Amino acid sequence: MINQYPLWKYLLIAVIVVTGIIYALPNLYGEDPAIQISPARSAQIDEAVHRQVLDVLEKNRIAPLQTEYTEQQMLLRFADTEVQLKANDLIRDALGGRYTVALNLAPATPDWLRSLNAMPMYLGLDLRGGVHFLMEVDMETALTQALERYVGDFRTTLREAKLRYITISREGKVVEVKFRDQQQRDAAQQLLIDSGNYDDLEFTRAERGGAYYLRAGLQKNAQREIRRFALQQNITTLRNRVNELGVAEPVIQQQGQERIVVQLPGVQDTARAKEILGATATLEFRMVDERGDVQAAVAGRVPPTSRLYHERDGRPILLKRQVIITGDYITDASSGIEQQTGSPAVFITLDGKGARMMSNATRDNIGKSMAVVFIELKSETRIVDGKPVKTRKKSEEVINVATIRDQLGKRFQISGLDDTREARNLALLLRAGALAAPIEIVEERTIGPSLGQDNIDKGVRSVVIGFVLVLAFMALWYRGFGLMANLALTLNLVLIVAVLSMLQATLTLPGIAGIVLTVGMAVDANVLIFERIREELRNGNTPQASIDAGYSKALSTIADANITTLLAALVLFGFGTGPIKGFAVTLSIGIVTSMFTAIMVTRAVANLVYGRQRRLGKLSI
Amino acid sequence: MQLFKKTTEINFLSVRKIAMFVSLVLIVGSLLSLFARGLNFGIDFTGGTLIEMGYSQPVELVEVRDALAEAGFDDAIVQHFGTSREVLVRVPPREGLNSAELSSRILHVLQQQEGAGEVKMRRVEFVGPQVGEELTNDGGLAMLYALIGILIYVALRFEYRFAVGAVAALVHDVIITLGIFSLLQLDFDLTVLAAILAIIGYSLNDTIVVFDRIRENFIKLRTGTPLEVMNISINQTLARTLMTSFTTLLVVVALFVFGGELIHGFATALLIGIVVGTYSSIYVASSAALALGVSKADLMPVEKEGAEQQQDELP
Numbered sequence: 015m016i017n018q019y020p021l022w023k024y025l026l027i028a029v030i031v032v033t034g035i036i037y038a039l040p041n042l043y044g045e046d047p048a049i050q051i052s053p054a055r056s057a058q059i060d061e062a063v064h065r066q067v068l069d070v071l072e073k074n075r076i077a078p079l080q081t082e083y084t085e086q087q088m089l090l091r092f093a094d095t096e097v098q099l100k101a102n103d104l105i106r107d108a109l110g111g112r113y114t115v116a117l118n119l120a121p122a123t124p125d126w127l128r129s130l131n132a133m134p135m136y137l138g139l140d141l142r143g144g145v146h147f148l149m150e151v152d153m154e155t156a157l158t159q160a161l162e163r164y165v166g167d168f169r170t171t172l173r174e175a176k177l178r179y180i181t182i183s184r185e186g187k188v189v190e191v192k193f194r195d196q197q198q199r200d201a202a203q204q205l206l207i208d209s210g211n212y213d214d215l216e217f218t219r220a221e222r223g224g225a226y227y228l229r230a231g232l233q234k235n236a237q238r239e240i241r242r243f244a245l246q247q248n249i250t251t252l253r254n255r256v257n258e259l260g261v262a263e264p265v266i267q268q269q270g271q272e273r274i275v276v277q278l279p280g281v282q283d284t285a286r287a288k289e290i291l292g293a294t295a296t297l298e299f300r301m302v303d304e305r306g307d308v309q310a311a312v313a314g315r316v317p318p319t320s321r322l323y324h325e326r327d328g329r330p331i332l333l334k335r336q337v338i339i340t341g342d343y344i345t346d347a348s349s350g351i352e353q354q355t356g357s358p359a360v361f362i363t364l365d366g367k368g369a370r371m372m373s374n375a376t377r378d379n380i381g382k383s384m385a386v387v388f389i390e391l392k393s394e395t396r397i398v399d400g401k402p403v404k405t406r407k408k409s410e411e412v413i414n415v416a417t418i419r420d421q422l423g424k425r426f427q428i429s430g431l432d433d434t435r436e437a438r439n440l441a442l443l444l445r446a447g448a449l450a451a452p453i454e455i456v457e458e459r460t461i462g463p464s465l466g467q468d469n470i471d472k473g474v475r476s477v478v479i480g481f482v483l484v485l486a487f488m489a490l491w492y493r494g495f496g497l498m499a500n501l502a503l504t505l506n507l508v509l510i511v512a513v514l515s516m517l518q519a520t521l522t523l524p525g526i527a528g529i530v531l532t533v534g535m536a537v538d539a540n541v542l543i544f545e546r547i548r549e550e551l552r553n554g555n556t557p558q559a560s561i562d563a564g565y566s567k568a569l570s571t572i573a574d575a576n577i578t579t580l581l582a583a584l585v586l587f588g589f590g591t592g593p594i595k596g597f598a599v600t601l602s603i604g605i606v607t608s609m610f611t612a613i614m615v616t617r618a619v620a621n622l623v624y625g626r627q628r629r630l631g632k633l634s635i
Numbered sequence: 636m637q638l639f640k641k642t643t644e645i646n647f648l649s650v651r652k653i654a655m656f657v658s659l660v661l662i663v664g665s666l667l668s669l670f671a672r673g674l675n676f677g678i679d680f681t682g683g684t685l686i687e688m689g690y691s692q693p694v695e696l697v698e699v700r701d702a703l704a705e706a707g708f709d710d711a712i713v714q715h716f717g718t719s720r721e722v723l724v725r726v727p728p729r730e731g732l733n734s735a736e737l738s739s740r741i742l743h744v745l746q747q748q749e750g751a752g753e754v755k756m757r758r759v760e761f762v763g764p765q766v767g768e769e770l771t772n773d774g775g776l777a778m779l780y781a782l783i784g785i786l787i788y789v790a791l792r793f794e795y796r797f798a799v800g801a802v803a804a805l806v807h808d809v810i811i812t813l814g815i816f817s818l819l820q821l822d823f824d825l826t827v828l829a830a831i832l833a834i835i836g837y838s839l840n841d842t843i844v845v846f847d848r849i850r851e852n853f854i855k856l857r858t859g860t861p862l863e864v865m866n867i868s869i870n871q872t873l874a875r876t877l878m879t880s881f882t883t884l885l886v887v888v889a890l891f892v893f894g895g896e897l898i899h900g901f902a903t904a905l906l907i908g909i910v911v912g913t914y915s916s917i918y919v920a921s922s923a924a925l926a927l928g929v930s931k932a933d934l935m936p937v938e939k940e941g942a943e944q945q946q947d948e949l950p
Contacts, residue, residue: 140897148766284759285739456763458738464689465757472895479893480886487882524826527898530890531833531905534883535840538875541882542844545875549642571847574792575840581784582836586829589777594829601833 016562017625019618027618030610031505037512040123040134046079046091047098048120049105050262051113059088063109070108076101091120117280118262135514138522138596139459141473143466144279145287148457149252151272155391155406156244156451157187157237164189164215164230171209177202180225188231189215199226206230214239241272247450249274254446255290274453284460292455294391295440296341296448297428301375302383302415303332323387325412326430333385333412338375343368347444349437352429358437359429362444369424376422386414386428388440391452406452473526480530481507484537492544494634498619499540502611506536509607510600525596532604538575539612542568544635557630565617572613580605643870647917648862648925654918658807665814674817677824677900678760680774682767684726684737685760688745691753693719699748706744717896721757728764737761774828778809781835793846794933800924801842804915808838812907826901834908837883841876841916848872849921853931861930865921873917880913 051067053059064083067090071078078101079091092098098117106115119142121134139146161184168182168191179202180192193199199219206212206228214236220227232240249266252274256264265277281287303320311322312330320332345365352359364372376384392407414430431437461469485503488496510529514521547564555563580602587598624630678685696713699722703711708726716723724745726737738761746754762770782802790798809831816823848868856864887909891902 150763150765285742288736288739454763455761456766458759458761460738460756460759462689462755462757464755465687469895469897472893472898476890476893476898480889483885483889484882487885491878523897524829524901527826527890527894527901530886530894531883534886535837535879537882538840538879541875541878545872545878548874549871552642567851571844574847575843578785578788578839578843579836581788582781582832582839585777585781585784586832589773589780594825597826597829597833601836 017558017621019621019625023614024618027615030509031615034505034509034512036127036130037132037515038508040121040127040132040515041511043122043124043134045119045134046122047093047095048089048091048118049098049102050116050118050120051088051090051105051109052086052116052257053113058085059083059113060085063113064088066108067105070104071101074100074104076104089118089120091122114257114260116260116262119280133515133518135511135521136518137470138520138525139277139279139466140461140523141466141470141521142279143461143463144277145281145284146457146459147276147278147288147291147455148269149248149274149276149291149453150456151245151248151274152404152406152452152454153241153244153272154404156240157232158184159451160232160240161187161189164212167211168206168230171206171211172202175205177205185229188218188229191228191230193226193228196221196226199228203228244450245272245274248453251447251449252276252291255442258442258446259287259290273456280463284458288455288458290439290442292453293439293443294389294449294452295443296389297344297440297444298340298387298389299338299372299375300333300336300385300387301338301379302385303334304383306332308332323385323410323412325415326432331385331412331415333387338384339364339368339371341444341448343371344444347441349434349441351434352427355429357429358431358434359427360431360437360441360444361425361427363425364423372426373421373423376418376420380418380421383415383417385412386430387411388413469523473523477507477526477530477533481533484533488537488540492540492635494623495540495544495547495616495620498616498623499537499544499612501619502540502615503533503536505615506604506608506611507533509611510604513603513607514600519599520596521600522596524594525600528597528600529604532601532608535579536604536608536612539568539572539608540616542572542575543612543616547633547635551633551635557624557633560633561620561624565613569613572609576605576609643873645870645873646866647869648866648922651918651922651925655922658915658919661811661814662807665810665817668814668817669810672817672820674813674823675820676771677822677827678725678762678767679825680767680771680823682728682762682764684728684741685758686724686738686741686745686756687716687758688722688724689755689757690720690722694722694752696722699724699745702744702748703741706740708741708744711741721896770825777828777832778835781832782806785835785839789843789846793850794929796924796927796929796933797846797849799927800920800922800929801839801846803923804842804912804920805835805838807915807919808834808908808911811911812904815907816904821903822900824900826898827904830901830904830908833905834912837905837909838912838915841879841912842920844875845869845872845916845921846924849924861925864931865925869917869921876913876916880909883909 051059051063064081067088068081076092076097079093081088081090083089090101092101102115102117109115123133165182165184168189172179172182172191178194178198180194182189182191184190191199191202193202203217203219207217212230214233215230216233218229218231220229245268249268253266256266256276256278259278259281261278261281263279265275267275269275276291278287303317306317306320307315308330311317311320311332316322317332319335321335323331323333325331343364344362346363348361350359350361351357388411390409392409414428431440481503485500488499488503490496492499507529510532543564546568547560550560550563551557583598583602583605587595587602624633696715700711700713703709703713703724710727712725714723715721724741726741738759742756742759746756748754782805785805786798786802789801812831812834816827845868848871849865852864852868852871853861856867859867884906887902887905890898891906894902
């Protein structure tokens with residue numbers, strides 16, 4: 015009896031098949047339109063909120079199919095999108111800004127499957143619609159900003175020690191301090207090193223045109239640290255902003271050393287998403303230099319303690335160099351309308367430290383003017399002479415100048431904004447925090463919802479048609495053995511889907527192409543075996559011996575062929591970005607599962623059918 | 636049903652000089668086209684902006700072009716995509732314009748276009764020049780790594796002459812597929828690159844099956860010149876080669892016809908690759924190994940494995 019499997023092999027196959035079917039099953043149930051509510055800052059979802067939401071819906075005669083909630087999230091399922099959209103508006107109004115309300119599609123997996131952790135495949139953006147951004151953090155600017163801070167710090171340190179210097183400025187990648195004589199310079203260097211605040215800097219000395227210079231550049235590991243921090247800080251800020259936008263299941267991930275991937279399923283208004291995510295707007299509060307001569311400054315003679323700015327209408331204005339506070343101290347901001355003038359305004363709340371700094375500055379300056387500077391940093395890549403060149407632009411506008419009437423504290427408002435939209439965006443940006451360094455969108459892929467559905471339909475259709483063609487052909491060509499191969503092929507498809515679902519891998523359109531290709535190539539193993547069996551039969555061997563020889567001889571060929579294909583798939587995976595990776599993943603999984611189904615499963619069936627027949631006359635092949 | 640009632644005895648390698656000549660002509664032609672016309676790289680590689688719009692009724696391209704030209708996008712390439720209700724707009728990266736905002740502006744222009752009925756955004760892709768450049772480099776590297784990996788694996792499993800033969804066949808397939816893409820100026824995007832790597836995997840699969848049989852026969856058959864042994868091996872695997880190619884073609888044709896526009900380039904590349912790959916595993920891979928002087932003695936180190944296989948035959 016050569017064509018028999020031990021019992022454990024049959025059992026193993028049965029276990030794998032059943033597991034595969036269970037984990038592939040959730041994909042058949044589809045998705046419910048749902049609303050996802052998550053708390054913004056410091057809020058929580060509790061019974062009260064749950065009750066509140068249900069009451070609002072009940073009042074408007076909307077009954078959700080199902081609701082469930084944890085502290086972090088509440089999910090409401092609805093029968094159709096129309097109801098979902100209506101409920102979305104109602105809930106948004108009812109809950110206000112403390113919660114993020116987002117539209118979502120929730121898998122309609124039955125409870126018994128969910129208890130087994132069986133979930134459907136995760137659909138990629140090209141199938142469900144949404145935006146994919148690849149953003150590059152401008153590390154040069156992050157480093158420059160760090161140096162600019164040292165310029166200010168040096169100035170303070172040297173002044174406090176009453177050390178005389180001529181100028182301090184940032185020149186390229188170093189901070190340069192100019193002294194009249196060598197002695198002062200050396201004393202300053204000693205002072206800065208001894209202070210212990212500048213361990214991240216490397217000091218060098220130079221002498222040019224009769225003046226003495228102290229130069230300080232960032233050390234290598236300090237640079238690395240700044241880059242790392244800029245990336246992390248930007249990811250945090252982007253996450254806050256995405257939450258403000260109200261997106262369900264966003265993906266915000268680091269990619270490489272200086273890039274961030276942001277994926278927003280379901281978002282269609284890419285213009286707003288781009289505006290919000292890429293914005294670097296922040297605020298600075300400075301005192302107006304009322305004694306300085308603005309006309310002289312425009313002509314180029316700016317007083318050393320002041321800087322020249324422009325207001326929105328283009329009028330020049332002189333502001334003190336010293337910053338009262340920056341946007342970093344803002345803990346909350348909301349937009350609204352100013353009572354007296356009816357113009358759009360942003361209401362700001364500062365943290366403790368910021369409030370103290372603000373109240374100190376305003377207490378000493380009652381009657382004087384304070385300006386709000388709106389700062390935006392942009393970096394973009396343009397093509398110049400056929401080569402990409404990075405350009406940076408910093409725009410600083412004075413949006414508001416007001417006379418200080420009272421000592422300001424924790425809360426105050428600023429006006430001078432163009433419209434309510436600008437007020438709204440500024441409030442959102444101030445709430446979410448500033449970006450540590452400007453980012454630039456270097457790649458954008460947006461898929462509309464209609465195209466996403468199209469892609470699913472076409473993808474599924476081509477899988478089904480290709481699959482049926484192959485099934486028909488195999489049955490025609492190899493008869494009984496062809497049916498075994500077809501069983502294996504079907505099982506292979508189930509297993510691919512099951513593995514993708516278990517890994518929660520993202521299914522993309524190229525991923526579907528990978529599945530289609532695997533279907534075509536998976537029969538290869540069976541073709542190899544069956545042709546070998548035919549050959550053995552032609553050579554006059556008995557059917558039983560032919561089956562056995564066919565399988566064992568084809569085995570090493572199949573292994574070699576599949577390992578090399580797997581090699582190509584792995585290279586694809588290693589190099590590929592998003593869509594290509596999806597293709598590589600399904601191809602690799604398909605190769606592995608097809609080895610199992612084409613070799614073990616068909617053999618098991620062949621053994622069951624033919625293995626017990628002592629006098630086997632003819633094979634159906 | 637069977638393709639051949641008994642093992643065929645076609646003398647494939649007798650025409651190897653002619654096949655070599657045909658391959659050479661195809662390769663030289665492909666290279667000429669690649670150098671002269673180049674590939675029609677999609678925005679994945681060149682950078683730029685691509686927008687696909689869906690209209691509620693068939694739309695004239697001239698109107699779309701006019702609307703875009705009026706807004707200053709007179710260098711936009713406008714074409715139908717699939718049906719006459721879908722329009723694809725491509726804008727190359729240009730000097731001195733912030734490209735990230737470009738897509739929003741074009742979208743705005745198209746949505747404001749008069750008399751076009753309802754216009755829906757179906758897809759927007761923007762790739763910055765720096766990303767495109769990286770992809771081109773990475774893509775080339777990926778291909779190189781795949782080939783080197785395969786060369787090593789085949790050299791270890793078989794013999795270096797086979798490895799060279801297999802890689803020669805792969806390079807042959809890749810160049811000709813690229814050549815056809817260049818000649819017809821088909822869009823070469825990221826999915827096509829994936830398809831080319833899939834072709835490498837596929838064609839290799841085919842070649843390995845033939846080589847495997849050659850190795851087996853070198854050891855099993857006591858007599859015969861390398862040429863005869865190879866001919867026998869190719870004939871023995873012929874039914875399988877054609878069957879597998881046919882079933883794979885079936886699904887790729889399904890993908891080509893029903894998979895939609897986005898996957899079209901991918902399916903086209905695979906169609907070409909499978910046909911060329913099947914041809915190359917019969918004519919190119921073996922011929923190359925033969926030309927390098929592969930002989931029975933070269934496979935002696937792996938004889939042990941062959942001996943085991945022969946023992947397996949005895950039940």
